[in-house]
Every structure is written in C-alpha cells, then in structure tokens.
Amino acid sequence: MQSELYQGIVDSVVRGEARGSEVGKRIVLLASFIGGPRDMRRRYLDAITLVRTFGQLPQDRPDLTSRVFRAKLQDLKDQIIKKRIFGPVAAYVYVVEFQKQGLSHVHMLVILQNDYKINCVDMFDGFVSAEIPNKDSHPRLFGLVIKHMMHGPCGTLNRNNSCMIGGRCKSHYPRQFSEYYVQGLDGYPIYQRRDDSRTINVQNAELSSQWVVHYNPYLLYRYDCHINVETLVDEIKEFQDARWVSAQESMWRIYEFDLNEMSPAGKIWIERKQRKVIGRVNAASPVEGERYYLRLLLLHVRGPSSFNYLLTFNNQIYFTFKEASQSRGLLECDRRNFECLNEATTFQMPYALRRLFATILTYCEPANVQNLWDSFYKHFSEDFTRHETNDDLDVLFETLHSFDFFL
Structure with a gap:
C-alpha cells in the first residue's frame, strides 16, 4: 500500500468518516441552510450593511474617538517638536477644547527659534497653502482638500450657515484672490489664492480657492482631518462660565489625558533651579x-x-x-x-x-x-x-x- 493512500485513509478516520460511500465526496451547504458558513456570511454582510446605513457615528463612541484623537495629537507634537518639520521649536503651548456637538479639537501655538522664524512673505509658501491643488498631479491632496478644508458655502450662497453673524461670515469668507503672498497692514498675512478658474462642487455650489481654509499639505496628508495651519495665531473666543460637558470631554477626563501643555513651563514665585522657565504674575x-x-x-x-x-x-x-x-x-x-x-x-x-x-x-x-x-x-x-x-x-x-x- 502506498504511503499517500494510507495517509488518506487515516485522515478520513480522524475526521469521523465511517461510511466508505462518503469518502472523497464534497458536500456544499447552501446559503438556505440555517447556521451554515454561507448563511452566517450572508447574515454578517447584511448586518454590516445595516450598521453602515443606520449604525454608529463617531460621536456615538467618545471612548474610541478620544483615544484616537489623543494618539494623533501625540504624533503631531512628535512631528513638530522632536522631528522639527517646521524647524527647531523655542516654545509651544496647546489647549484641547470640546464642542457641545462634535469632536474634540486643539489650538496649538508654536514659536520657532530666531534663526527659523517666518519673518518674510517669501517663506509662507513652505508652510501654508490656501489653494485648490491640481487634480491631475496631486489627486489625493485634491480629495483631502475637498473633504476637509473647504469652508461653507455661506454668504449669498447660504445665508443660514452656522458661521453667519449679522449677515456676514465670522471667518471672513470668501477671501480675496491674490497672485502672491502679501503681509497685510494689520499684521495678518494674505495667502496666495490665484484666480486659476479651478472650482469644485460643495453642497450644490461651485467654490473656488477663495473658500479654502489654510492648510499644510504634509500634515493634511498625514492626519486626513481638518487641520488649519496659519502663520499667526487666530482670535481666541471668550470661555464662558456656562459649561457643557460633552461626551468627548467626559471621556478625555476619564482617561486623564492632558488638557493643555506649555514649554518652557511658566512658574509663579519659584526660583529657577534646573528647568528653563518663564516667570509671570x-x-x-x-x-x-x-x-x-x-x-x-x-x-x-x-x-x-x-x-x-x-x-x-x-x-x-x-x-x-x-x-x-x-x-x-x-x-x-x-x-x-x-x-x-x-x-x-x-x-x-x-x-x-x-x-x-x-x-x-x-x-x-x-x-x-x-x-x-x-x-x-x-x-x-x-x-x-x-x-x-x-x-x-x-x-x-x-x-x-x-x-x-x-x-
């Protein structure tokens, strides 16, 4: 008896196949057989379809979104502070904020060392972009800008948008076209937004680069989320006494993640010993x-x-x-x-x-x-x-x- 044939007999016995007529036959259970592998797979796909249509949103899982957000924040700090993607950092401070409806977000101010500060308009291009990218040469970036970095529409295109206050957009969109980066008279830069006839359809409105929120291509690629980058700090709104603790904030506090951080640290009435600190009253x-x-x-x-x-x-x-x-x-x-x-x-x-x-x-x-x-x-x-x-x-x-x- 050949060893291959003997091995086949042993395998059949191990599987419990006692009837010779069944040895070597393949039995396929139809999807109509309740509990069979095809039936279970069909039910799984049906369940996934229901979840995709009627299932959970990110806001429904603050425990997951808080941890993912913190992981991205830690990586962002690593990129800016340790890997110095913008240059050596002299100081930084960030504050995590929570919206009543929506996900967590962070405001971060980064101060570069003197030799690397952005002190002329010619340097803006290496840090900030405010245009719709070329769809053919940068298809992925084009998709990310559409997905995350388009404001509105608001103004005459949609007077009911949440940014409208007193008949005007509180974020000053649409911005003016500009062929070059220009330093504004008020200290805020005017970013390059060339009138190149590129438009994209957002909520049934054709929007040009006038509606693009300033972004850094590298960070947008890396994090695939709304990440507004500017060369000056934007206006900080008043923190009101009336407090609403959202699900996102509650999970953030339960996990005991940091709500803010500053380097170098500010100390009050403590003599400097080892770390570099800046005192204030x-x-x-x-x-x-x-x-x-x-x-x-x-x-x-x-x-x-x-x-x-x-x-x-x-x-x-x-x-x-x-x-x-x-x-x-x-x-x-x-x-x-x-x-x-x-x-x-x-x-x-x-x-x-x-x-x-x-x-x-x-x-x-x-x-x-x-x-x-x-x-x-x-x-x-x-x-x-x-x-x-x-x-x-x-x-x-x-x-x-x-x-x-x-x-």
Missing part, C-alpha cells in the same frame, strides 16, 4: 479691588519679603493695599489705568480689551477718558479692521456698538 482686573492693588504693588516694589513689607511706606504701615499704592503715588493721574490697558494689549484679544476698558469706565473713574480712548482705540478695534468691507467709519461704529454689551 497673574493678571487682575481693577474690579477685583485689593487683589488688583496687591498686584500693582508687586509690579513696582522691588524685593518684597512679606505682605507687611508691601503695606509699609516711609515707616508707616497702611491697612489696605489700595492705601499703600496711593501713598507710593501709583494711583495718580490715570497712570494705573494706562498701565493696566497697556499691559493687557500684550496678551488680550480686542474683545477682552473692550471689556476691560468698560470695567475701568464703570469702577475706576478715570480723569481723562479721551486720552485712554485715543491711546488704545487701535487695539479695541483690531478685529473689526480685519473685515475687508469695513471703512474707518464702519470700524468706529462697530467698536462703539460693541461696548453696549458691557455698559
């Missing part, structure tokens, strides 16, 4: 009373060793920080109001500056309001000057109108 509004005057003293009195040291001037101890500030001449001739506003312009957005000015008018009784207005009007109105359709009179009217909310 917390801001305070005049409406906070003694806390504001304490900060005023800390900024002007050198080497204070205690609260009593700050309360003492010319061998006399005062009972309040306001009295101590007044005795040192820190409250004379609106100087404190001017210094308060001047300092705030270095880190506050126009909306917050207008709110601070309204607080000063209400609680601090400035002697020369016109001087304060003239000195800081440019900062109060900066966001309104960015509207391309606004002239000087429109900017003045919108700035004054915005104070109605605070006064």
Whole structure:
C-alpha cells in the first residue's frame, strides 16, 4: 500500500468518516441552510450593511474617538517638536477644547527659534497653502482638500450657515484672490489664492480657492482631518462660565489625558533651579479691588519679603493695599489705568480689551477718558479692521456698538 493512500485513509478516520460511500465526496451547504458558513456570511454582510446605513457615528463612541484623537495629537507634537518639520521649536503651548456637538479639537501655538522664524512673505509658501491643488498631479491632496478644508458655502450662497453673524461670515469668507503672498497692514498675512478658474462642487455650489481654509499639505496628508495651519495665531473666543460637558470631554477626563501643555513651563514665585522657565504674575482686573492693588504693588516694589513689607511706606504701615499704592503715588493721574490697558494689549484679544476698558469706565473713574480712548482705540478695534468691507467709519461704529454689551 502506498504511503499517500494510507495517509488518506487515516485522515478520513480522524475526521469521523465511517461510511466508505462518503469518502472523497464534497458536500456544499447552501446559503438556505440555517447556521451554515454561507448563511452566517450572508447574515454578517447584511448586518454590516445595516450598521453602515443606520449604525454608529463617531460621536456615538467618545471612548474610541478620544483615544484616537489623543494618539494623533501625540504624533503631531512628535512631528513638530522632536522631528522639527517646521524647524527647531523655542516654545509651544496647546489647549484641547470640546464642542457641545462634535469632536474634540486643539489650538496649538508654536514659536520657532530666531534663526527659523517666518519673518518674510517669501517663506509662507513652505508652510501654508490656501489653494485648490491640481487634480491631475496631486489627486489625493485634491480629495483631502475637498473633504476637509473647504469652508461653507455661506454668504449669498447660504445665508443660514452656522458661521453667519449679522449677515456676514465670522471667518471672513470668501477671501480675496491674490497672485502672491502679501503681509497685510494689520499684521495678518494674505495667502496666495490665484484666480486659476479651478472650482469644485460643495453642497450644490461651485467654490473656488477663495473658500479654502489654510492648510499644510504634509500634515493634511498625514492626519486626513481638518487641520488649519496659519502663520499667526487666530482670535481666541471668550470661555464662558456656562459649561457643557460633552461626551468627548467626559471621556478625555476619564482617561486623564492632558488638557493643555506649555514649554518652557511658566512658574509663579519659584526660583529657577534646573528647568528653563518663564516667570509671570497673574493678571487682575481693577474690579477685583485689593487683589488688583496687591498686584500693582508687586509690579513696582522691588524685593518684597512679606505682605507687611508691601503695606509699609516711609515707616508707616497702611491697612489696605489700595492705601499703600496711593501713598507710593501709583494711583495718580490715570497712570494705573494706562498701565493696566497697556499691559493687557500684550496678551488680550480686542474683545477682552473692550471689556476691560468698560470695567475701568464703570469702577475706576478715570480723569481723562479721551486720552485712554485715543491711546488704545487701535487695539479695541483690531478685529473689526480685519473685515475687508469695513471703512474707518464702519470700524468706529462697530467698536462703539460693541461696548453696549458691557455698559
């Protein structure tokens, strides 16, 4: 007996085939046989079809989307900070935010070292693009821009879009065409958007490069998601006291992922030892009373060793920080109001500056309001000057109108 034949007999016995008539016959179970492999495969495909049609959205699985988002964020930090895709990083800060409806997103500010800073318009092209790519030479990038980086349509094409406020797009779309990268008068760049007749259909509207959100091709390729890249930080909206904890945020906090990070770290009243840190004193509004005057003293009195040291001037101890500030001449001739506003312009957005000015008018009784207005009007109105359709009179009217909310 040949060994191959003997092996076949042994295999048949092992499989439990005891009837000789069945040895060598292949029996196919039809899809109509309940529980058979073809029936189970058919049911699986039917179930997948139902899931695709009526199944879960990303918002339905915050546990998964939070972990995927964090993984992409960690990789983005690795690309920018360790692999230096934009150049050596001097400092960075990011904040993770959560929408009431929708997925997580992050705002990141990256400051490059001096030798690598983007200090002329000729360098913009290597970092930011704001055009529809060529479909033939870059088909994948073309698809990604359509999928993730097209704004709207809004304005006359869709006045009900969520970005419309007061009949205008809050993000200032559609942007103007520009043959070159230009440094705007307000410090914000005007990106290259050539009128090359390229258009794509988005929600039954033909959109040109005027509707493209600024992006970096490499990062768009890598992460396949909406990732807006600009050479200047965009306006930061006020964080309201009314809080809504979304499912995305709750899962992020449950997993104890970082909500923000900054490098080098900012420390308060801690002597520098090993790490490179940048010190600062917390801001305070005049409406906070003694806390504001304490900060005023800390900024002007050198080497204070205690609260009593700050309360003492010319061998006399005062009972309040306001009295101590007044005795040192820190409250004379609106100087404190001017210094308060001047300092705030270095880190506050126009909306917050207008709110601070309204607080000063209400609680601090400035002697020369016109001087304060003239000195800081440019900062109060900066966001309104960015509207391309606004002239000087429109900017003045919108700035004054915005104070109605605070006064």
